[in-house]
Amino acid sequence: MNKTSLAPLKRLSNIAATLTLSAFCVSALASDKGEYTEDREACSQYSITKRPLFGDLHIHSRLSFDSYLSSQRNGPDEVYNYAKGLPLTLPGANGEQTVIAQIDRPLDFAALTDHGEFLGQVDACQNPDSILGKLWPMCMMSRAQNLWVQLIAASWWTRLGGQTTGEPSPSNVCLFEDCDGRQISVWNEVQDAAERHYDRSSDCSFTTFVGYEYTDASNQNNLHRNVIFRNEHTTKAPISIYETGQSVVELWTQLEEQCIKGDEGCDVLAIPHNSNLSGGMMFKDPKTPDELRLRRSMEPLVELVQHKGASECRFDRLSGRGVDTTDELCDFEQIPADNLHMLGSVEGEMRSDRGEEVSIDDFARRNMIRNVLKDGVALRSKLGENPFQFGFIGSTDTHSATAGGAQEKGYVGHLGRRDSEYRNVQDHFVSNPGGHAVVWAEENARDAIFEAMRRRETYATSGTRPIVRFFGGDYPADACTAVNRAELGYGKGVPMGAVIESAELNGPARFLVYAQKDAGTATHPGYDLQRIQIIKGWADAEGNTHEQVFEVAGNPNNGATVDPNSCAAVGSGYSELCTVWEDPKFKADENAFYYARVVENPSCRWSTLQCLDAGVNPFSDQCEEQSLAASEKAREEQGASGEVYKNCCRSAENEAFYSPVIQERAWTSPIWIQSAL
Known part of the structure; x- marks a missing residue:
């Protein structure tokens, strides 16, 4: 037995978990x-x-x-x-x-x-x-x-x-x-x-x-x-x-x-x-x-x-604008409202005015974590610490x-x-x-x-189980061929979640990121990976915040999709992706953060699968007729009320956030690079 005196591993008030x-x-x-x-x-x-x-x-x-x-x-x-x-x-x-x-x-x-x-x-x-x-x-x-x-x-x-x-x-x-x-x-x-x-x-x-x-x-x-x-x-x-x-x-x-x-x-x-x-x-x-x-x-x-949505960032496809972002992948699993009245739908009708969609202009910046992170690096210069x-x-x-x-x-x-x-x-x-x-x-x-x-x-996933590592430090260009990339990752830098003082770097920040696809199960294999992105946020000398999304591995235009009748995967991606990436715009006197976003090939959303099971195909020209028939069946056989399957026929072309096809993903914790105060 490995017993102890139960002495806790106390932390200092200045958060000793911040690693240089x-x-x-x-x-x-x-x-x-x-x-x-x-x-x-x-x-x-x-x-x-x-x-x-x-x-x-x-x-x-x-x-x-x-x-x-x-x-x-x-x-x-x-x-x-x-x-x-x-x-x-x-x-x-x-x-x-x-x-x-x-x-x-x-x-x-x-x-x-x-x-x-x-x-x-x-x-x-x-x-x-x-x-x-x-x-x-x-x-x-x-x-x-x-x-x-x-x-x-x-x-x-x-x-x-x-x-x-x-x-x-x-x-x-x-x-x-x-x-x-x-x-x-x-x-x-x-x-x-x-x-x-x-x-x-x-x-x-x-x-x-x-x-x-x-x-x-x-x-x-x-x-x-x-x-x-x-x-x-x-x-x-x-x-x-x-x-x-x-x-x-x-x-x-x-x-x-x-x-x-x-x-x-x-x-x-x-x-x-x-x-x-x-x-x-x-x-x-x-x-x-x-x-x-x-x-x-x-x-x-x-x-x-x-289950009540994603909080990374927010982009409205219909208006072509986001909440302090131009990142189009920020339309993922967005809740229309900005408060808990979003749960107010009963028998297909939203019963609360506050549960209705909030416009991009009225949606608070700091509802989205990426904006909070950007404001944090800006506040460090003012407060002495990043809150x-x-x-x-x-x-x-x-x-x-x-x-x-x-x-x-x-x-x-x-x-x-x-x-x-x-x-x-x-x-x-x-x-x-x-x-x-x-x-x-x-x-x-x-x-x-x-x-x-x-x-x-x-790191966070949207429900699948890819394996993702993200390191920042000083890595050789061929790090992905290393026998033990993890040892190299720790030996030459820091992992996701850590902090690098810019004075410790010998040149621009370099990152080692790699991901393996979710292996899935025998009956439900995992989906291939499509790409890895690195998201950077920073504050300039005047305290203004910025962000940029970099495509660093994979292929966003690989043509992968789903079969509209069965939801089976169409096309291929990658079982593994790895790269060493150097920030081309690195400035040692700026406070910044970086995190990796791993994106899978397209797959059908849960709602699409359930609609298909009910005999309603969101991709079909006959969706409306199928929805009416399935709703009538639910009323007769299950005691349902209202238009049960009407949502199945919502079109991504007319929706700010919804699509019958999604791309599952993972987000690593950021790595922060901070300059001297």
Whole structure:
């Protein structure tokens, strides 16, 4: 056994995870495994040059109000079993438990992140002890099977969480039920489930993290964070908006006080997600030096993609303009609205004005992470530190307990009955299956994965599983032919997520990037790669921000497409791509960041596959007639209402963002090059 004194690996307030080129090259390939911050066996598989581990750090079970009242009844154990490859039973569109789901491949790690505010209250409604608790209207509506009653309950819950115009306030059911006691009890249940499914043996087959979601969304502007603890040492209870008010800074402060400073062995991260739905509120300039310090230390990562859309960048095909970008690939999985009212479609109709499309001119720049990164390098000169130095991950945000269920084919939805079966195409057409969080770690254990997240050696995928590496430093032109490119990558530079001081470079910045296609499964092989791009963002001497997309490997015009009748791949791409690229516009006195975007050949979107399964071909001239027939069948046989399959016939020519054909992708965490202050 490799045991320790449980002394945490504390970080300095100036974020010691920021790595310089010289410091990293010295220590990157050190062979000492070090000590664990927990009691466990050493992993039999350990790699100095690290290996990619695929996970999901955003998962909801029946312990979340919006999962439970959508007729979803699977709990923490079922979440982890599904993540490990076992089948799961889910509600159909009518709320009956009839849908069988199974992930295409097991995950390496996962974290259950139910809404921290409501753990006790949801339990009180699910399992009331008193007569008044059983008869409390909100709880009765949450347990109901009628869809419209469930939606009224959802509105009630969001008001309690301060997500409308009022302040957060617990439900009055807590006058009759011990919500505080239940909060602790359910939090312990979450921790116990994580422990049961964590493989502490030398096999290291599956890793769990204890976590929860902090759910701040004033007026439905999303400011949510997933709080992930390093090991079994956690706060006594989730720190929620009831403890912090609607202040993310107070969340960071209390996590630092109660966990990092307050509990021997405790360490924690907060991961923001869906800045695309934040109404421009998620990433504001820090008001004080302490706020700057807390943001840098508590939030090294951002969730770039999940089922409520992608937050990299935004480009409107119809207007030919973007939100501070001309990058045409920024039309990928964009949500029309800029707030959580995007979920307001019922029976094919958007029921909220705020759920309608927001124009390019009215869409906040900092809803998009690339713009946040650009502003960060500009702010460094003013603040002395970059407040927005984020690595990238993806996840699902499933509310159906389907951890890692991000595949397009066989996608069963992520919100219980509300997007199950035909309701997925009808009401959640703009959503998507989500993505994966990928870390480069020495072994599949909590410490190694958490440290990878801390140093930002991570990347996001849109749901497939390509293997991607990205290094910056000083590489020879023939680095792609090296016997061990990883050793060369670490030995001559730094990996994704790190920082290079420009004074350390002997000339322009050079990058080594390579990717292998998703191998897929025996029944569903992965798609070929089409190209690798490097995206650069920088601030000039006057503080103005810029970006440029460079095509560095592959062929964007390879002619690959899909068969319009079967969605089978047509044409070929690459099983592997590799290149060494030098920035032709490098200036040592500018602050800049670079990240790689790996793009696959075209494939059919999940909605296209489901439309075809229903007998509606989005590519066909007879699509409208097929849609009417399929909708009539759904009304007769499944009790559906409205024009169920009308969305299938939407045309990419008339849509700002939607297309029946997509290109799956991966985004590496950036590498920053910063000049002397």
